[in-house]
Amino acid sequence: QVQLQQSGPGLVKPSQTLSLTCAISGDSVSSNSAGWDWIRQSPSRGLEWLGRTYYRSKRYIDYAESVKSRITIDTDTSKNQFSLQLNSVTPEDTAIYYCARDSTHWGSDYFDYWGQGTPVTVSS
């Protein structure tokens, strides 16, 4: 059974960096058949995909254009986890942040396992 356990602060000051980690059990961050994504949810923006990392013989990363200049998704294979860093945050980045596993079957990517969600507030 795959489980994703998120950790990180729930309060970040404006202009600072939001950092979250997602620890994986039951699968590998280096899997050649899965991807590892970050998604956030807010009342104003709904569910918003932020980016993903995946291995297909080498590591790939995709970012949403809306955050591309501020986001970094990284992996730590020794700890079997991946992380999100979002720089220069503003109150508009206030949201619940989720990590998720991205699987592919019948040609379609879908999010079949999710972390528990981390509510993050950007405020001084």
Next chain:
Amino acid sequence: DIQMTQSPSSLSASVGDRVTITCRASQRISTYLNWYQQKPGKAPNLLIYAASRLQSGVPSRFSGSGSGTDFTLTISSLQPEDFAVYYCQQSYITPFTFGPGTKVDIK
């Protein structure tokens, strides 16, 4: 980016009712369409992938159909645990995008 819309935005229904939710994509996405259910305080839960494939463990009263730009999620006989918000999501191309959600509540 591909825009996803859903209708209705909310509906009231009774236990045992047949419920249909529609999702439309701003461009053709073949069958790269997934459906999720979300309950308060929880992460979304995958119900249907590739437009019509039932995720393992999901009750058979849930079904999906459609291709191209128009899709439907049907709950054949609504159960008390089905009152939730339902989202569609396209995986045709990144950025993956979600619909705004349809809230199903008790009549």
